[in-house]
Amino acid sequence: xxxxxxxxxxxTFTLLLAAFFLVQAVLAVGIAVWVVGGEMSALQRERIERExxxxxxxxxxxxxxxxxxxxxxxxxGRIRDAAQDMAGADAGAFLETLPMLGDExxxxxxxxxxxxxxxxxxxxxxxPGGRDLARxxxxxxxxxxxxxxxxxxxxxxxxxSVAVAGREKPAGVLxxxxxxxxxxxxxxxxxxxxxxxxxxxxxAVITAGTEPRSGTTLMVATRxxxxxxxxxxxxxxxxxxxxxxxxxxVASQVLVLLLLTAGARVAGRRxxxxxxxxxxxxSEDMERDMARRTAALExxxxxxxxxxxxxxxxxxxxxxTGQLVTALLEGVNASLHIVHPAxxxxxxANTVVQSMFGLAxxxxxxxxxxxxxxxAGAALDLLCPACVDGGKYAEGVARHADGTxxxxxxxxxxxxxxxxxxIGVITLNIxxxxxxxxxxxxAQKLESVGALASGxxxxxxxxxxxxxxxxxxVNNAFADxxxxxxxxxxxxxxxxxxxxxxELVGRIGDLAEEADLDFVMxxxxxxxxxxxxxxxxxxxxxxxxxxxxxxxxxxxxxxxINHSLANTVTVAKNEWKYVADVVEDYGDIPIVxxxxxxxxxxxxxxxxxxxxxxxxxxxxxxxxxxxxLSTRLENGMVVVxxxxxxxxxxxxxxxKIFDPFFTTKEVGRGTGQGLAIVHDIIVERHRGSIDVETEVGRGTxxxxxxxxxx
Numbered sequence: 001x002x003x004x005x006x007x008x009x010x011x012t013f014t015l016l017l018a019a020f021f022l023v024q025a026v027l028a029v030g031i032a033v034w035v036v037g038g039e040m041s042a043l044q045r046e047r048i049e050r051e052x053x054x055x056x057x058x059x060x061x062x063x064x065x066x067x068x069x070x071x072x073x074x075x076x077g078r079i080r081d082a083a084q085d086m087a088g089a090d091a092g093a094f095l096e097t098l099p100m101l102g103d104e105x106x107x108x109x110x111x112x113x114x115x116x117x118x119x120x121x122x123x124x125x126x127x128p129g130g131r132d133l134a135r136x137x138x139x140x141x142x143x144x145x146x147x148x149x150x151x152x153x154x155x156x157x158x159x160x161s162v163a164v165a166g167r168e169k170p171a172g173v174l175x176x177x178x179x180x181x182x183x184x185x186x187x188x189x190x191x192x193x194x195x196x197x198x199x200x201x202x203x204a205v206i207t208a209g210t211e212p213r214s215g216t217t218l219m220v221a222t223r224x225x226x227x228x229x230x231x232x233x234x235x236x237x238x239x240x241x242x243x244x245x246x247x248x249x250v251a252s253q254v255l256v257l258l259l260l261t262a263g264a265r266v267a268g269r270r271x272x273x274x275x276x277x278x279x280x281x282x283s284e285d286m287e288r289d290m291a292r293r294t295a296a297l298e299x300x301x302x303x304x305x306x307x308x309x310x311x312x313x314x315x316x317x318x319x320x321t322g323q324l325v326t327a328l329l330e331g332v333n334a335s336l337h338i339v340h341p342a343x344x345x346x347x348x349a350n351t352v353v354q355s356m357f358g359l360a361x362x363x364x365x366x367x368x369x370x371x372x373x374x375x376a377g378a379a380l381d382l383l384c385p386a387c388v389d390g391g392k393y394a395e396g397v398a399r400h401a402d403g404t405x406x407x408x409x410x411x412x413x414x415x416x417x418x419x420x421x422x423i424g425v426i427t428l429n430i431x432x433x434x435x436x437x438x439x440x441x442x443a444q445k446l447e448s449v450g451a452l453a454s455g456x457x458x459x460x461x462x463x464x465x466x467x468x469x470x471x472x473x474v475n476n477a478f479a480d481x482x483x484x485x486x487x488x489x490x491x492x493x494x495x496x497x498x499x500x501x502x503e504l505v506g507r508i509g510d511l512a513e514e515a516d517l518d519f520v521m522x523x524x525x526x527x528x529x530x531x532x533x534x535x536x537x538x539x540x541x542x543x544x545x546x547x548x549x550x551x552x553x554x555x556x557x558x559x560x561i562n563h564s565l566a567n568t569v570t571v572a573k574n575e576w577k578y579v580a581d582v583v584e585d586y587g588d589i590p591i592v593x594x595x596x597x598x599x600x601x602x603x604x605x606x607x608x609x610x611x612x613x614x615x616x617x618x619x620x621x622x623x624x625x626x627x628x629l630s631t632r633l634e635n636g637m638v639v640v641x642x643x644x645x646x647x648x649x650x651x652x653x654x655x656k657i658f659d660p661f662f663t664t665k666e667v668g669r670g671t672g673q674g675l676a677i678v679h680d681i682i683v684e685r686h687r688g689s690i691d692v693e694t695e696v697g698r699g700t701x702x703x704x705x706x707x708x709x710x
Contacts, residue, residue: 025254048218052231055196056220063145063224066101066178067160071143073098073107074164074174077358077402081655082118083111083164083172090651092118103178110173112137112166123177128161136173140165145224147180147200156180156205180206199228326350335427337364338415341386344368347422356429358401373398385423388412395430405659407434435680474528482521556593561638561706562586564596565629568603576611576627579618580644585630589638590708598681605678606642606702613646613700625699637688637705648696657692682706 073079082091095107095118108119114133116124126148128136136142144161158178163170180198195212197204199219217232326336335356337349349364357373364372369384382396392412399405406429413424495505569582576582592599607627614625625645632639649657658679682688682704694700 045216048216048231048233052196052218052220052229055231056222056229059198059227059229060222060224063158063160066103066105066176067143067145067162069101070160070174070176071162074162079109079174080164080166080171083109083174084166085654086111086115086117100176100178106177108175108177109164110175112170112172117172123175126159126177127175128159128173132161133173136161136163137170139163140170142170145227147198147205147224147227149200149205156200194231194233197230197232199230200226204230333429337369337383337425338417339369339384339423339425341421341423344370344384344386346372347417353427356400356427357398382408382410383425383427385412385425388414388423398427403655405656406431435684472528479525485521556595558591559594559596559599561589561592561599561640562631564600565603565631565640568600568607569629572604572607572611575608576614579611579615580625580627583626583628585628587630587632589631589633592638592706592708594686594706595681598685602678602681602704603640603642605675609675610642610644610646610700613644613648616647617645634705636708638708640704640706641701642704643699643701645699648698648700649692649694650696654692654694658690 078094079091082094091109095109098105098107106120106123108123108127109117110119110127110133111117114127114129116127119127128144132144132146136144140163142163144159146159146161147156148159149156157180159175160178161173161175164172164174166172195207195209197207199205212232217230219228219230221228330350330352333352333356335350335352337346337353339345340347345366346364346369347366353359353364354361359372370380373380373383382394383398394410396408396410397405398408409428409430411426411428413426415422415424492505492508495501565586566584569584610627614627618625628641628643630641630643632641657675659676679690682690686706688704688706690705691703692700693703
């Protein structure tokens with residue numbers, strides 16, 4: 001009887017569990033279809049929106065990286081100079097060497113007027129213009145990204161444009177043209193379930209994946225005007241995804257219900273009771289073990305805290321010392337880089353290294369020293385020593401990344417880092433010191449030459465006055481003698497006609513014919529005139545030497561620039577008279593407050609260079625070139641132009657002609673100081689400007705602008 005009751009109870013319990021399982025299964029299916037299905041549809045749409053947002057971010061990152069690289073290229077001094085000087089050939093060759101993060105790209109450079117400086121023919125007509133160009137030239141940070149359709153049926157392309165920074169305003173625009181490719185999208189299956197497109201003006205220019213025939217389309221605008229992304233997902237694909245999710249959800253609920261039912265059935269038949277004493281003993285053992293481990297951890301934590309505090313104090317002291325040294329070096333504008341002699345790599349460098357040599361941070365650290373400074377054109381042995389045995393102090397000439405040369409002083413310091421020997425290289429830009437030394441040298445030379453020339457001019461002036469006075473006396477006396485000789489000839493003719501003293505008359509005629517009296521009477525006044533002209537030319541040269549070589553007292557005074565140019569032409573005549581004719585076109589200009597000796601030195605250096613350039617052209621052919629000097633008052637500035645018909649300056653040397661020690665002349669003919677002195681005198685000492693217009697084979701014009709007030 002008890003067995004039957006137990007069996008009946010078991011059957012009833014099993015039936016109740018089966019009924020509970022069926023009810024739960026029906027409810028689960030209903031909830032999944034009614035609630036979860038709708039939520040899944042919404043979640044699918046949100047997922048599509050997130051995917052589309054991810055595609056948008058990838059596209060913006062793709063274009064942003066290339067725009068940032070283009071902005072770095074636009075900041076290069078070579079690009080800026082090309083935009084300002086319209087140096088198209090040189091700029092075009094340089095632009096062809098620039099990479100674009102692995103993409104094929106065509107670079108184009110425009111001047112501030114919009115004229116192409118360097119551009120491939122197929123893109124010359126697609127450059128920014130009108131309002132787009134004006135907006136790009138509004139500031140140094142302006143940029144633009146546009147998507148353009150191909151005119152020849154080829155692939156569409158991106159046009160990225162940035163402003164090229166100038167001295168006061170943008171000097172031009174640098175553009176890059178890249179083909180539009182789906183490289184910024186993640187892989188998209190081509191099963192017709194989904195597609196992503198770049199849309200320009202309502203037209204899809206490129207599509208990744210296979211576009212379904214029908215489905216849901218979402219669009220999102222990028223931060224670049226006129227550029228949108230569209231993602232289309234097929235409705236069948238959405239339905240299949242939802243059905244799969246519902247099936248999995250229902251199956252998991254059924255499985256859970258089965259497990260719960262089985263567990264409830266087992267728990268109903270067998271109850272496992274763990275004795276309370278056993279649980280209590282286990283709990284006490286765990287607490288004792290936990291206490292031991294906690295005490296050990298506390299001791300270790302205390303010891304570790306002390307070590308951390310000591311290390312932090314040591315690091316803080318080392319950091320303060322490093323900051324002090326860095327501040328001291330940067331305060332005196334000294335660059336410091338530390339070289340590992342064994343590997344030749346730079347392990348540390350301060351920010352002055354980057355500014356002094358025009359290097360980016362990534363170009364210095366953990367790179368070979370010779371590779372770093374070879375790119376900057378610097379003296380490798382000076383900046384990358386293998387040891388300190390050659391001397392700790394040295395001087396030399398280094399170059400900035402833009403090609404500008406400057407003198408440096410180098411100090412070497414022996415260091416030990418992490419047990420290994422290192423060399424600290426401290427470099428100072430000594431341009432100001434060299435400039436002061438050069439100015440002092442010029443002043444001393446001008447002073448000694450001025451004193452010598454003034455003395456020579458004084459010594460020549462006195463005897464030349466004697467010669468001039470004597471020639472004038474002879475000329476005046478000969479005029480009086482000419483009248484007496486004419487009267488004597490009349491008397492001689494009368495005596496010959498009357499027959500008086502025929503022997504004496506004949507003897508006088510013979511003497512006159514023997515002395516060629518007619519020739520003497522005709523040529524003697526001309527000879528005196530030529531002698532007086534020569535004496536006057538000597539006097540002019542003497543006065544010019546005295547005016548040119550006068551050292552002055554170091555203070556600015558009013559100077560007649562036209563008169564200074566004329567004196568310089570006279571003094572330098574020996575340099576140009578055999579190879580060139582000088583054309584002087586002086587305008588009506590005001591007196592300029594300046595240092596007369598320095599200005600004379602500027603004019604002399606440029607005129608001598610012009611004569612040498614013309615001599616290289618005419619050689620020994622006997623032909624002559626032309627040196628043209630002109631002065632004008634333009635925009636409130638006194639402008640002096642000195643033009644020659646010489647060889648011209650090659651494009652590769654135009655940015656270097658004012659660098660100290662740069663010369664293209666043979667040894668003994670040039671020192672590389674002349675134009676560096678000219679630039680220093682005009683720009684630094686007189687707040688003026690000097691520009692060069694040149695064409696190879698046609699000649700060179702130096703344009704000097706001086707403020708009248710000095």
